[in-house]
Amino acid sequence: MKIGVFVCHCGTNISHTVDVEEVAKAAAKLPNVHFATTYKYMCSSPGQALIADSIKEKGLDRIVVSACSPSLHEKTFRKCLEEAGINPYLVEMANIREHCSWVHSDRAQATKKAIELVKLSVAKVSRSKPLSKSFIPIEKRVLVIGGGISGIQAALDVSFAKFPVVMVEKEPSIGGKMAKFDKTFPTLDCAACILTPKMVGVAQNKYVTMHTFSEVVEVSGHVGDFTVKIKKKARSVDLKKCTGCGACYAKCPVKVTSEFDEGLGKRKAIYVPFPQAVPNVPVIDRNACLWFTKKTCGLCKKVCAIGAIDYDQEDEIIEEKFGAIIVATGFKQFDHSVYGEYGYGKFKDVVTGMHFERMANSSGPTGGKIVRPSDGKEALDVVFIQCVGSRDEQKGVPYCSRVCCMYTAKHATLLREHNKNAQAYVFYIDVRAAGKNYEEFVKKAQDEYGAVYLRGRVSRVFEKGGKLIVRGADTLSGSQIEIKADLVVLANGLIAQDDATTIAQMLHIQYDKNRLFTEAHPKLAPVETITSGIFLTGACQSPKDIPDTVATASAASVKALGLMVHDKLEKDPLVARTNNDLCSGCKACYLACPYSAIEMVEIEDRKLKRKRMVSRVIEGVCAGCGNCTAVCRMGAIDVEGFTNRQIMRQIEAL
Amino acid sequence: MSALGTDSMKDDKKMAADGGFEPNIVGFLCNWCSYAGADLAGTSRMQYPPNVKIIRVPCSGRVNPLFILKCLMDGADGVLISGCHIGDCHYSEGNYYARRRFAVLKNFLEYIGIDPRRFQMSWVSAAEGDKWAKVVKEVVEDIRNAGPNTISAEKK
Numbered sequence A: 001m002k003i004g005v006f007v008c009h010c011g012t013n014i015s016h017t018v019d020v021e022e023v024a025k026a027a028a029k030l031p032n033v034h035f036a037t038t039y040k041y042m043c044s045s046p047g048q049a050l051i052a053d054s055i056k057e058k059g060l061d062r063i064v065v066s067a068c069s070p071s072l073h074e075k076t077f078r079k080c081l082e083e084a085g086i087n088p089y090l091v092e093m094a095n096i097r098e099h100c101s102w103v104h105s106d107r108a109q110a111t112k113k114a115i116e117l118v119k120l121s122v123a124k125v126s127r128s129k130p131l132s133k134s135f136i137p138i139e140k141r142v143l144v145i146g147g148g149i150s151g152i153q154a155a156l157d158v159s160f161a162k163f164p165v166v167m168v169e170k171e172p173s174i175g176g177k178m179a180k181f182d183k184t185f186p187t188l189d190c191a192a193c194i195l196t197p198k199m200v201g202v203a204q205n206k207y208v209t210m211h212t213f214s215e216v217v218e219v220s221g222h223v224g225d226f227t228v229k230i231k232k233k234a235r236s237v238d239l240k241k242c243t244g245c246g247a248c249y250a251k252c253p254v255k256v257t258s259e260f261d262e263g264l265g266k267r268k269a270i271y272v273p274f275p276q277a278v279p280n281v282p283v284i285d286r287n288a289c290l291w292f293t294k295k296t297c298g299l300c301k302k303v304c305a306i307g308a309i310d311y312d313q314e315d316e317i318i319e320e321k322f323g324a325i326i327v328a329t330g331f332k333q334f335d336h337s338v339y340g341e342y343g344y345g346k347f348k349d350v351v352t353g354m355h356f357e358r359m360a361n362s363s364g365p366t367g368g369k370i371v372r373p374s375d376g377k378e379a380l381d382v383v384f385i386q387c388v389g390s391r392d393e394q395k396g397v398p399y400c401s402r403v404c405c406m407y408t409a410k411h412a413t414l415l416r417e418h419n420k421n422a423q424a425y426v427f428y429i430d431v432r433a434a435g436k437n438y439e440e441f442v443k444k445a446q447d448e449y450g451a452v453y454l455r456g457r458v459s460r461v462f463e464k465g466g467k468l469i470v471r472g473a474d475t476l477s478g479s480q481i482e483i484k485a486d487l488v489v490l491a492n493g494l495i496a497q498d499d500a501t502t503i504a505q506m507l508h509i510q511y512d513k514n515r516l517f518t519e520a521h522p523k524l525a526p527v528e529t530i531t532s533g534i535f536l537t538g539a540c541q542s543p544k545d546i547p548d549t550v551a552t553a554s555a556a557s558v559k560a561l562g563l564m565v566h567d568k569l570e571k572d573p574l575v576a577r578t579n580n581d582l583c584s585g586c587k588a589c590y591l592a593c594p595y596s597a598i599e600m601v602e603i604e605d606r607k608l609k610r611k612r613m614v615s616r617v618i619e620g621v622c623a624g625c626g627n628c629t630a631v632c633r634m635g636a637i638d639v640e641g642f643t644n645r646q647i648m649r650q651i652e653a654l
Numbered sequence B: 001m002s003a004l005g006t007d008s009m010k011d012d013k014k015m016a017a018d019g020g021f022e023p024n025i026v027g028f029l030c031n032w033c034s035y036a037g038a039d040l041a042g043t044s045r046m047q048y049p050p051n052v053k054i055i056r057v058p059c060s061g062r063v064n065p066l067f068i069l070k071c072l073m074d075g076a077d078g079v080l081i082s083g084c085h086i087g088d089c090h091y092s093e094g095n096y097y098a099r100r101r102f103a104v105l106k107n108f109l110e111y112i113g114i115d116p117r118r119f120q121m122s123w124v125s126a127a128e129g130d131k132w133a134k135v136v137k138e139v140v141e142d143i144r145n146a147g148p149n150t151i152s153a154e155k156k
Helices: A020-028 A045-058 A070-083 A097-101 A107-125 A149-160 A191-204 A247-251 A290-294 A299-303 A353-360 A404-418 A438-447 A500-507 A546-564 A588-592 A627-631 A644-653 B034-043 B065-073 B094-111 B129-146 B151-155
Strands: A003-008 A033-039 A062-067 A091-095 A134-137 A142-145 A165-168 A208-211 A214-222 A225-232 A255-257 A266-268 A316-322 A324-327 A331-333 A350-352 A381-388 A423-428 A452-455 A458-464 A467-474 A479-485 A487-492 A494-496 A534-536 A568-571 A576-578 A598-605 A610-617 A637-639 B025-030 B052-057 B078-083 B119-123
Touching: A003 A020, A003 A045, A003 A107, A020 A033, A020 A062, A020 A107, A033 A045, A045 A062, A045 A070, A062 A070, A062 A107, A070 A091, A070 B034, A091 A097, A091 A107, A097 A107, A097 B034, A107 A644, A107 B052, A142 A149, A142 A316, A142 A546, A149 A165, A149 A191, A149 A208, A149 A324, A149 A546, A165 A214, A191 A208, A214 A500, A225 A324, A247 A299, A324 A500, A324 A546, A350 A353, A353 A404, A353 A487, A381 A404, A381 A467, A381 A479, A404 A423, A404 A438, A404 A487, A423 A467, A452 A467, A467 A487, A534 A546, A576 A610, A588 A598, A588 A627, A627 A637, A627 B094, A644 B052, A644 B065, B025 B034, B025 B129, B034 B052, B034 B078, B034 B129, B052 B129, B065 B078, B065 B094, B078 B094, B078 B129, B094 B119, B119 B129
Parallel strands: A003 A033, A003 A062, A062 A091, A142 A165, A142 A324, A165 A208, A324 A534, A350 A487, A381 A423, A381 A487, A423 A452, B025 B052, B025 B078, B078 B119
Antiparallel strands: A134 A568, A214 A225, A225 A316, A255 A266, A331 A494, A458 A467, A467 A479, A576 A637, A598 A610
């Protein structure tokens, strides 16, 4: 065995705290180490060439690269070994950057630790085995979870490449939050005008299957072969029969507040959430419907000429297979009720940005008039408060929601467009308008639409003489300000959906402390997740405006399509394997496997001259977690790449 | 203080130049959360003591209790296992197994006379570089107070 150790300077990232020459010198003395050297950048082409040349010249058969985290460059060096003609799984990385030089400042101590880490890797690699990759077939279908603008764009992009897409949307209609908007910044396109053609495009696309009013309830399998259970909630209306004539909801006697209109308007118990809904098929709200609550009425069924109303419909769970999953579950508006000083809930005329959108929308509850919800009178003086649930650590949202500055500038513009006598006041911390034509848009709101921008926080909103008094500070002039307002609009930030963690756990993807889904790499893999075959788009990953959402949707689609064009996928051989001679067939691993990747099979034991049961790992399903190894009392099952022999040798090395 | 505890025999190798005791600690970190969290501590340049040497494992559920015993038998002053937060396991449930397995082991170690401070568990996510640095500081301090592990000396 001839092990080569290659110690990286990483410019000065490592060498400024770790004496790399000393590490190489110490490494050269370790058992089985045949050669050790250092280089400025081991991951660079000359660095890799150094490894490859050393393998050939010195006959090295195992390599330790002492550099950064394996999550960054393990693949790089595996490839390097493969090209140099030795098995790619005979390399180990000693992480002396993230785990050493960057976290310690004492040179002697850091060098000592780096040597120990190299020792660990040398010990491990000395017990590594050559492994070969396996291949798994790819199911050529893509699942898109979420039917907002990001899911719609992703579905359209995938379908354009002629691969089947299934879209699952929990609401009765696709369209998401964007469908509620009136106009979009910075061009003031009407949201419905640019969205509805895409919604219809999804509905009419022969490659796209929509499941609205449905939820993903279970995901198993792995990249190329996901098995997904989708719950189709009982709509109580037959999707195939219904023509969308609207007779049912015209006759329905029950009125409840409309979620789509943010509680400003009413809808019926049988309803389509908004006129342009796709599919244009109503749904019965079983909590409100008289048939379901009191077994009376039944009017909708009577008026439906084609018999599409089906009170007996039940939730249905369907199971489908997919090769890739695109997660487009979107965001939720921050719940501003924690800001007691703004008086939301106490004063009817304190509303959110989303309320403003619905009011400004001509098909909305006020027919396009910006009014005071308390008395229905037109609002003239409107105060906008920025950063409600953004950049506020005390309220648990430390990040900037990115869109609120822009949508407030849009609202200020729309306010004046709807009523030329109206006046907008905006309390802001900073105006963040980074985007194409964004700064110009804010400037226009100020210069041409007369919005008054006040830099400071609002301390209190209270009622006096039928008006809302907004008291705040103008930090630029250093004065206290009071504004008599008809309407106060809070610019709520964007936060993760309530069920974000459930979805993440179901998909085995990660989320951060704000419950936003975590990308595989913050810069270089922004739409991938750490679980291969699952991609992210839109605001479920971080707050995004529409252009960014659409861009990530297309990016995620390309990633999914990258899988779809292959017939089979290379699979890392780092999976579990049973040694039949040792296996007693006790089933402990079979029961402990989180993936059901272990099956019990009968083998013919030649020594015992009888048949007996042993466990067998289904390679395509095994994820290589190693839980089975820890429960095996015989030491019969082991996980490649992290074998008992390797880890024991590492422990001995310390 | 346990029978195999701290005060009787001092292992000279473990003394730093200034005479202070520098514990040798083995860390088993799951690849997806804690190892990545330790990476993040690095990219964020957080400083912590160099006593913990990390062995990367796919999952905290991969860690066989024998590994812990082997570490302590071979002279490690402490062992730290760190995995994903409960519910966030990359392999869905590996850390549930680990939690139960090591709750039992911790009791067992105490029963056979090993200072429970020598074996610790933590849950550190990939986003918690700061928490990783904090955990290391605390664990090193704990084990420093527990003193050198003398089991291996007795074995010889």
